[in-house]
Amino acid sequence: MRRVIAAGFGVAIIIIAAVLLWPAPARGLVLYAALDYAPAIGKAFTKKTGIPVRVIRLSTGALLARITAEGHHPDWDIGWFDGATAAVSLDTAGLLAHGLRPPVPLTATGRSMLPPDGAYIPTGFTLAGVFVMNKASTLKPPKTWNDLTAPLYHGVVGMNDPAISGPTYPALAGMLKQAGGWPQGKGFVAALKANGLQVFAKNDATLAALRNGTIKLAIVQSSAAVNVARNIDHHLTVIYPRPAYVLPNVIVLPKGLHGRALREAKAFIAFVESPAGQAIRKREGEGDSYYWPVTALPAPRHALPPLTTLDLATLDAARWGAREKTVLAWFAHAIDGAGS
């Protein structure tokens, strides 16, 4: 009896270990994605082409950290996330394949996002930082970034932590740029801090703080803002600041990808940019579906204002990507005091 139980325990452990450690099948593509419609795209791509795609969802920050940590031994075939500046950081670290060309014609905005060395392909864009407020709030809605330094916004403004939330660094970069660039723009952000700026981990946390009244104005990514105002809390409204900084979502491939894997990855990019792919992206995602396309059609989801009504600005991804570490270090030290 004892031996039966002991053997049973041993067998159970072996089975559990086997289940845990069983290697995933090597065939097909591994996609690290920070966009919520990625699993649907992966399934549809497999259905269309027969190429298996293993979709691994990570937050942008975790995805970038993981790609960096894997270094020159990547376990991924395709990376898909928000932020051209982040892609430039990866490229500076020598981790990305070069010479990628868009498989379909892009709009002018889309073409402006292309890097000279072809290290990434833009697949759409959102806006790095927009304002979200309660419709019933007595607070006067701000129009520009500088408005936020007014005493009337003291202690009621919140934003994400760029060290944790991947898409927030471009928002910070945008704030600095419109205030004179780097390092001149530091003064503006310091003024925000002096005016009681609160920092939360990510989009969801900042929006939760807005909804429970901790802050009255949230600066978050446009996709998260529109999603919460449209689908979760109809008391909220989105205000597009002047200027609003473009935040591309991009696809990257690891350096050294070749042969069949490279062909299959390129086929995936083509699917993503195709009308069928974009239709799935609009339909199957949550917040991330609220993006503006960089290809000729189709139209963005209803909730998004036409681009002509917005004051768009772009960031020089190469320059701001190169100084990301310095900016983040300064922000952490000067603004929220956590870490270095």
Added chain:
Amino acid sequence: MAGLIATFFVYPLLRLLVMPFLSGHGAAGDWPAFAVSLLLSVGTAIVAAPLGALFALFTTTAAGPVARAATLTLWGLFLTPSYMLTTGWMIIFSGHALRATLAGQAFFGVGGLLMLYVVKALPFSALVARATLAAADSAPAEAAAIHGVPFIPRVRIGLRLLAPAMAVGFAIAVIETMQEFGIPATLGVTSHVPILTYAIYQHLAETPTDFAGASILCWRLIAVAAVFGGLAMACRRQGAAIQHGRMRPPARQRPARRRELAFAALTCLFALVGIVIPVAALFVRALQPLTASMPHPGAVLRSLGFGMVGATMSLGVAVLILRLRAAGARRMTAVLDVALVANMAVPGLVLAASYIVAFNNDLLPLYGTRLLLLIGYTAGMAPLALRMMQGALDDLDPNLVAAARLHGLPRLTRLVDIEGMLLIRPFTYAYLLVAAAIMFELPVSELLYPPGATPLGVAIVTLDQMSDYAASARLALFGLGAMAGLALLLAAGVALLAAPRRLRPA
């Protein structure tokens, strides 16, 4: 065994720690994180050490329900994962009304950190002080009572006896607080206070990864642990000088009413702050209506699986090491003792960081695999497993094993029916403790988890960062439930195994 230690402990650590010297640059600006962490650790220890020593004295000398409740509370505080404790309190202070109050402001600053650190450090200090006091003699205190020594000198005698226990508790509290990662990881940026372990994590999360910067911080962390670890060992030796031959452990007595009331109040306070309130908060938040998707659905089972397999491996390694030691390999014993002391100074965070550096190459491309995560868990938990099994094996009468060999019992019978059954209870206890530690583990999980296979601790902290406390609370409670289920299953198994065969009627 030496090869395993070299591959999975010595080599990765050396590789990480040597980086600042190779790359030439470092984290010169990280001194605030180090200084604040050290100050907080010392501050925590100043509170936790005397309280821990007093709790230790009370729980080892007092009889009655309050003493039992105090012991249970200490174990509850010890076993509760720190990030769950933090999540519970964050749920309470996430409401706007409370957040705006003085308490709310304090919670998201130094005050909250200190409170959480003290709650987590107290059981460590108390348990270590208990071990020191267990070897102490009651005769000097009894002599003081019998000879009618006045109160203040009697307190001084008592303090003199308690001093080694307090000193060891102080050193341990500093080390544990310096190495604590769950609390700062959960509070993250909202606490506005720079913390060393969180700074290490941030260096590793940067693009490009700043290994040299992380390494310098690891050096500082290890240095502090080494200094206070040495202090702890010296205090233990000093404590031994007070003991003498013919010692009697103190007999348990029902304490005086005032003393019992005081400890009842303290126990209630810590039970409330450290267990009841945060767990209640988790329960209440978890009961909110389910959202459309349940994030990280597999995290609980996955981490439970890792816990079970990791505990098996850790205890297996521990038993192997102890057998080697018993076989009298002196050099091996010396190597192991050094490795164990080193492991105390090197927290899981640093070990995991070293694995990222060491196993991301062509020869050993293990980074990003579940295997490396499992190895990281095992390497991190092996010393705990070793300490627990050492105690069990020390208590085992060697003649029982000798009798089995001399009477020609087959090897399998000896292993299962004799040695196995003799050790089944302490083994099961150690197994559950290690499995729970792995299941709820955070730093190694955070750094080594394969993408797409999020461990429980990482999932909870990630949900906290999104302020999705309902999902986080649910995961936490499911995790606790799963571990409780495992404990019940194993307890039933042990009861079945340990029951002697009944004599069938002729």
Added chain:
Amino acid sequence: MSAALAIDGVAVQRGGRLVVEEASLGLAPGECVVLAGESGSGKTSLLRVIGGLDRPARGTIRIGGAVVDDAAATFIRPESRGLGMVFQDFALWPHLSVLENVAVVIRDRAGRDRKALALLDRFGVASCAGRLPATLSGGQQQRVGLARALAAAPRLLMLDEPFSSLDVETRETLRTELRALIVESGLSALCISHDPADIARLADRVAVLEDRRLTACTTPDAMFARPATPYAARLAGLCGGVRVPARGEGSDAAIALGSAQLAIPGGAARLAGAAQALLFWPRGALSLAAEGVPATCIGAHFEAGHWQALLRLDGLATPVPVQCAAPPPRGAVALRVAADRLHLFPFSG
């Protein structure tokens, strides 16, 4: 027929220190040898080496004629040596019932329980079969221990101070039972003890381990008649151990016992020039008489059926016990000494 046990030139180390040097001992089939020695003399270490739980530093060990350990390449594991062992602290497996403790040792699974029960019945503890060892008395536990040792059908039975944890009554009973068992079954047995009663009741021969060496290996009566060392004299049941001044006179030795000078025939060789000697004597060699060595009686006690008077003699630090028929009066008495029955051992201080 080959010896049940033969150890030849065996040396045993413990903690880097030599605890047994050059021990040689043989055990004939059916013989019971008691290995005696003071605490820490190396008895248990020697037993562990015979059992295969440790290895000797030098020498050869044979069981049933076969080499089981030659301190080199040859080593037969304990479980294959055909041994049975009874322990001082019983060493019953606490989680197994009494029946399981005995049954698990029986190799042949067929009818295991029946055979175990029969053995337990032989030792009078069959009624405890379903109980756990912790619920039994010390005597009962040791009986179970004996049953277990026999259940292994051993070629050699080893006993490590088997009765020292038991009360006097149980000791006496078990000693008698064990002796009967050994004699009737023809089992060879090696028993460790420092209790003279064990030697008297169990031993066919006595081996004495002193100062890391086996100083004697003889029958109890031979040891009684000619003890090799003071310790052997004590074990054999001789009285005394009194320190007296002594000197050699030709081939004889002269000792000062109180105010009297006594000649010990042939004692000079034994004395080997020492100025002091330890004196031992069998009961009756010293007795109270009308005339003899002057002494003072300071008290008396009754022990094992006899009165023992305690006498003070001039020049002797310790009082001398003397057997007598009736309790003597306190005060001056005379001591008669049969000098030819005294045993003398040199004492170097």
